[in-house]
Amino acid sequence: MTQSLMRMPFATTNSANQLVDAIVAAQTVDPDRIIRIGRAAEYPKQVWYFIASFIALVSLCHCLSVVFTYTRTLKPASKGIAPRGRISLLRLPRALVELFRVVAFRCTIPVGQSHSLNVAEVFLTAAYIAVVFTWSLINSTATTGLKLDPKYWANTAGNIAASQLSLLVALGMKNNIFSLLTGISFDKLNYLHRMVARVLCVLIWVHAGGRMKLGLAGAVTWNHPWVQCGLLAGVSLTLLSLVSIRAIRDAGYEVFKVVHLALACIFILSAYFHSNGLGLGYYVWPSILLWGLDRFLRALRLLVFTSKATLNGNATG
Numbered sequence: 001m002t003q004s005l006m007r008m009p010f011a012t013t014n015s016a017n018q019l020v021d022a023i024v025a026a027q028t029v030d031p032d033r034i035i036r037i038g039r040a041a042e043y044p045k046q047v048w049y050f051i052a053s054f055i056a057l058v059s060l061c062h063c064l065s066v067v068f069t070y071t072r073t074l075k076p077a078s079k080g081i082a083p084r085g086r087i088s089l090l091r092l093p094r095a096l097v098e099l100f101r102v103v104a105f106r107c108t109i110p111v112g113q114s115h116s117l118n119v120a121e122v123f124l125t126a127a128y129i130a131v132v133f134t135w136s137l138i139n140s141t142a143t144t145g146l147k148l149d150p151k152y153w154a155n156t157a158g159n160i161a162a163s164q165l166s167l168l169v170a171l172g173m174k175n176n177i178f179s180l181l182t183g184i185s186f187d188k189l190n191y192l193h194r195m196v197a198r199v200l201c202v203l204i205w206v207h208a209g210g211r212m213k214l215g216l217a218g219a220v221t222w223n224h225p226w227v228q229c230g231l232l233a234g235v236s237l238t239l240l241s242l243v244s245i246r247a248i249r250d251a252g253y254e255v256f257k258v259v260h261l262a263l264a265c266i267f268i269l270s271a272y273f274h275s276n277g278l279g280l281g282y283y284v285w286p287s288i289l290l291w292g293l294d295r296f297l298r299a300l301r302l303l304v305f306t307s308k309a310t311l312n313g314n315a316t317g
Contacts, residue, residue, distance in 0.1 A: 032142050032151065040156045043135045044163035044283070050131055051167065059181040065097070066183070115246060125195050132203055136160050154210025161203045162275050162283035165268065168196045169287040173294040194244055201241045204234045226277025233270040236263045264291070 104120040111117055117125075140152035170176050171193035174186055208230070211220065220227055240263040243249065249256045268291060272284040 036152050036155065039139060040159050043156055044159045047131060047135050047160055048163060055181065062183040121191055124192065128196065129199055132160055132199060136203065150210040150213045154207055154214060157203050157210065158207035159280065159283065161200050161207060162271065162280060164196065164200055165271060165284055165287040166290060168193065168200060169290045171196060173290065175294060175297045197237065198241050201237045204237060208234055224277065226274050229270040230274035233267050233274055236267040236270065239263055240267060
């Protein structure tokens with residue numbers, strides 16, 4: 001009897017240890033999880049660093065061009081005959097700049113039967129695609145050796161797409177700072193706006209495909225409104241990309257503007273609610289502010305022009 005009583009604590013201790021071991025084993029953290037979270041948070045920043053550096057480079061070139069042009073206007077024109085037979089090294093930088101402009105903006109590449117892109121547009125399109133997809137898919141090999149693990153690239157692609165919405169909206173604004181910094185007109189930036197939208201549309205479906213491959217279960221089932229908002233955002237941007245094709249856009253431009261406004265509103269709001277469901281709303285709300293600011297400035301400008309026209313009409317009458 002005494003021996004059996006003495007063995008009971010040891011038996012209880014062994015059972016408790018086994019239970020603790022089972023709980024610990026069940027709660028073992030995925031060794032890749034911390035790595036995935038870190039990369040999904042860091043890579044969108046790195047994409048923006050790259051894009052911001054490129055914008056800064058173009059802005060610097062534009063400023064130097066403006067300064068160079070201004071200093072040339074201050075110099076008195078030479079009345080003598082230009083020397084022949086020898087090339088002035090001082091004219092070489094200007095000649096190279098002119099050569100670059102001719103190649104970049106005047107040399108075109110046909111796309112289809114009725115459309116063409118200049119070399120600069122082709123380069124920027126290829127570069128942007130390479131940047132966003134490289135950062136979305138790079139370093140996606142799990143510690144187990146599985147390459148292109150969707151647990152890595154699915155969320156990273158979604159985060160990068162969400163972080164690029166501010167760029168997408170800014171390029172579509174008539175009152176945008178990019179035109180001021182780079183000297184590029186709104187019409188040319190509008191091509192980049194459409195290009196970024198289509199690239200992000202593909203990237204969003206890459207994100208959605210990765211999530212569906214992993215399985216929509218637990219905290220990411222279809223029953224959650226924020227998951228439904230993600231699907232709504234992808235569908236609305238897809239429809240927006242389709243109706244913005246030139247042939248469809250030109251067939252009924254006034255209808256296109258209304259559809260564009262409605263789908264853009266649905267897309268940006270649903271993208272915010274989807275991101276905010278994961279605590280990532282800070283990626284999207286700056287684009288909402290930019291979009292609202294652009295709408296306000298357009299309405300204000302229309303109101304000012306209408307008021308001036310009314311006053312001029314009354315004065316004439």
